[in-house]
Amino acid sequence: MLVTKTPGTALTSINETMLNAFDAFNEYKKVLPEQKAIFLETIANEIEALGDTLINKASEETNLPAARLTGERARTTMQLRMFAAMVREGSWVEASIDTSIPDRYPVPKSDIRKMLIPLGPVIVFGASNFPFAYSTAGGDTASALAAGCSVVVKAHPAHAETSIMVYEAIKTSIKKCGMPSNVFQHVNDEGFETGKALVQHPATAAVGFTGSFSGGKALYDYAFERKNPIPVFSEMGSINPVIFFPDTLEKNSEELVKMYAGSVTLGMGQFCTNPGLMIAIESDALNIFLENLSEEVSKFIPSKMLHEGIQQAYIEKMEKALSQKGVTLIKKSTYQSNGIKTLPAIASVSGETFLKNPTLHEEVFGPYSLMVKCKDVNELKEVWQSVAGQLTTSLMGTDKDFNDHKELIEIAPAIAGRINFNNPPTGVEVCPSMVHGGPFPATTDSRYTAVGINGVKRWVRPICFQNCPEYLLPEELKNKNPRKIMRLINNQHSNGDVE
Amino acid sequence: MLVTKTPGTALTSINETMLNAFDAFNEYKKVLPEQKAIFLETIANEIEALGDTLINKASEETNLPAARLTGERARTTMQLRMFAAMVREGSWVEASIDTSIPDRYPVPKSDIRKMLIPLGPVIVFGASNFPFAYSTAGGDTASALAAGCSVVVKAHPAHAETSIMVYEAIKTSIKKCGMPSNVFQHVNDEGFETGKALVQHPATAAVGFTGSFSGGKALYDYAFERKNPIPVFSEMGSINPVIFFPDTLEKNSEELVKMYAGSVTLGMGQFCTNPGLMIAIESDALNIFLENLSEEVSKFIPSKMLHEGIQQAYIEKMEKALSQKGVTLIKKSTYQSNGIKTLPAIASVSGETFLKNPTLHEEVFGPYSLMVKCKDVNELKEVWQSVAGQLTTSLMGTDKDFNDHKELIEIAPAIAGRINFNNPPTGVEVCPSMVHGGPFPATTDSRYTAVGINGVKRWVRPICFQNCPEYLLPEELKNKNPRKIMRLINNQHSNGDVE
Known part of the structure; x- marks a missing residue:
């Protein structure tokens, strides 16, 4: 050019x-x-x-x-x-x-x-x-x-x-x-x-x-x-769905509440990996988890968000989400101080309703998370697959859960760039194996x-050089490789010279 | 999805x-x-x-x-x-x-x-x-x-x-x-x-x-x-410009004529790497090269092109190119037989005219090639840089040429996916180091x-798996690497197991 x-x-x-x-x-x-x-x-x-x-x-x-x-x-x-x-x-x-x-x-x-x-x-x-x-x-x-x-x-x-x-x-x-x-x-x-x-x-x-x-x-x-x-x-950004399997909800509820509450409120939820969506199968254990999660989240002391525009957008988007038919706010934070109105919230909705309403699939940038209660594993699968491309999706489960749902877990790679097991989705490790990307609309190129x-x-x-003089x-x-970089020489990995 | x-x-x-x-x-x-x-x-x-x-x-x-x-x-x-x-x-x-x-x-x-x-x-x-x-x-x-x-x-x-x-x-x-x-x-x-x-x-x-x-x-x-x-x-596809440097035109004219005539007529020029453009500095040696190249190309026995549409397009596009102001047809093939009208041709134009006329930058799919005669090295540089993204660009030169024009050669990577030295641009080697691609419009993603x-x-x-159970x-x-594939383990290349 x-x-x-x-x-x-x-x-x-x-x-x-x-x-x-x-x-x-x-x-x-x-x-x-x-x-x-x-x-x-x-x-x-x-x-x-x-x-x-x-x-x-x-x-x-x-x-x-x-x-x-x-x-x-x-x-x-x-x-x-x-x-x-x-x-x-x-x-x-x-x-x-x-x-x-x-x-x-x-x-x-x-x-x-x-x-x-x-x-x-x-x-x-x-x-x-x-x-x-x-x-x-x-x-x-x-x-x-x-x-x-x-x-x-x-x-x-x-x-x-x-x-x-x-x-x-x-x-x-x-x-x-x-x-x-x-x-x-x-x-x-x-x-x-x-x-x-x-x-x-x-x-x-x-x-x-x-x-x-x-x-x-x-x-x-x-x-x-x-x-x-x-x-x-x-x-x-994305809503980063987190699946909660039945056995872990029975056995590790308290630990999950702590981990999830921490992740959803971290930095006032202002991360692209913030978990905006939870998916689980209806059960008593799920209800208990949700109650305790809302309780824990409501104790969180909110702070100002990044700027006025983001604050306003959070309030508006959350209110819009909560006003959708079939959405239940579990518990509202009662925190009141120096005019901060951006309160964290946990809500729930049925799988059937979620599948029908695209508004519920939209990101609410901030400390808000929606639990989708599914009637069975098939509905859970359908809900999970209905979300658009994600940066990350997480699986919370025991070994029993993972062995019981191997076929379900196979879906995960189609959904996100990072598949996360029993870890909070927030906290992106900077290392060679990290993928912070994912199918559209998480990014423009997966x-x-x-x-x-x-x-x-x-x-x-x-770029390739054909028949190029060494100099x-x-x-x-060049033939000599003084820095010992890894190269492919005649299709073999080598950090040596060209002989 | x-x-x-x-x-x-x-x-x-x-x-x-x-x-x-x-x-x-x-x-x-x-x-x-x-x-x-x-x-x-x-x-x-x-x-x-x-x-x-x-x-x-x-x-x-x-x-x-x-x-x-x-x-x-x-x-x-x-x-x-x-x-x-x-x-x-x-x-x-x-x-x-x-x-x-x-x-x-x-x-x-x-x-x-x-x-x-x-x-x-x-x-x-x-x-x-x-x-x-x-x-x-x-x-x-x-x-x-x-x-x-x-x-x-x-x-x-x-x-x-x-x-x-x-x-x-x-x-x-x-x-x-x-x-x-x-x-x-x-x-x-x-x-x-x-x-x-x-x-x-x-x-x-x-x-x-x-x-x-x-x-x-x-x-x-x-x-x-x-x-x-x-x-x-x-x-x-692209027009794949070939630079001819002065010293090689003086010393290797005959060899270059053979190589280039073979490349431009190969398969009736129906390759995306067919050389449609030559660039050189005006000289007596260049004129001799062009005469001999045209002579050699005119001896080529043409055959039918791939289909009627491509045949027609070749004739029309070549005629359009040849009718442009300042374009000279060096020698027309006189071959006549069984109605084949798709004859190879070599033409020339001045650098100044080429720079002004975008029609001359367009691909003529077939055995046609245009020589741009530049008044000096600066014009050659300008002409080379004026073409759009290319699959390949070639440099024909002696060691003296390459040493005399090191700064010019540095431009090549910006132009194409493959930089070719004293080789015909046609004949894409299928090997791990091959790049058959290039900046837009050669491809949609360089x-x-x-x-x-x-x-x-x-x-x-x-895709990455975070905290994923081995099974x-x-x-x-997995930790074991029975196939001995090359992996990056904690940022070190290794074909061994994870310890």
């Missing part, structure tokens, strides 16, 4: 930003792995160096408590260092080498060597509920920079000043590490048109988003409208994850 | 086909790797067992000579056996295991295990120019069956009877191997609405296509219109390849 330097008319500054991002990409993609790793680590250090000032600002802007934000900052810097380690180690490029067979009959076989290369400038849309870990220097940015892409962050207006502070830390790191100055840029604009212009600019190569369905789907649509469509990974080192795969594509090959594809 | 068994009104048979495909998928995904491998190998055997009858039928329908079709059949059965070997070996599932750390502070780490699983029913649209290797049992079908997906092939009307013969071979294999009877289905319908209905059916999980831009983009659009968009990999074992990645998504885990994720 040829990106010309003719400034746009309507959105000149976006045009300039993207042309800068394109130039920076062309420099940055040549930066050696060790330098890239140090750059990512420096960003982590610079964020830490902001100390309490950063935590206080974020707390002021998001209403999140300092302890939570301190934990999130640790996750953010950990992610940056994880990607630094991945880049330094090097096997992530999936190098593959097929050597030539000049005397093959009937035609000689050429030498062919493949690896992953960065796509180009990536636009990252920060999330409101993760001011650090899914925003300015969050997972999307870290993985894109690790891939070798330049990044333009569209800051979330709900924590714009926090975003600027993190941006300053990245700017300092760019200077300290001698990186191209526009390898990371920051756009602070509430305008809806800005996001659209960023996604549709010819120099833009990919988009990362974490947030609502309406926001994520809009960006996906903008990208589709382009002359050359580009990949958009939008993580758009083939990718937003968490863990595999998040890098959203921003890269394979023109990228380091990862 | 819940796929209900209520038959459609307008397209009942498509609805039935897709519901069958969905049911078959749910059985087939449970088939063990060894059985799946035998199934793929049986298809290869059954296709071979059709012997000359198949070759003769295909030759009758496509005008392709028997020798070419015999080679293509060998490639097709080789691909099926290659995917069988991949499935049998097992590492392709990218298993990754992070073991638990119960005493981690402040929160315990859960056991998390990830692998790739099949997406669901895949629709494959056969290509007209590859009646075997990119059609009924071609690369898309083989990779989708290897992934564990059920497949519905929409046969290409230009070789419908060939397609039915291959379908019968697959049906026999299904019976012999005891596979779900609808794991592969065949739709023979010229209707445009049929393709749309297949792509938009709720049970459809992904689409593979090889053909024209208009066809591939239409399917991409249909998939986007769905309530839940699905991945479409359309390989839509992150995938249609050729080689990595083609399987179009049809799979990662519920898929074989590939």
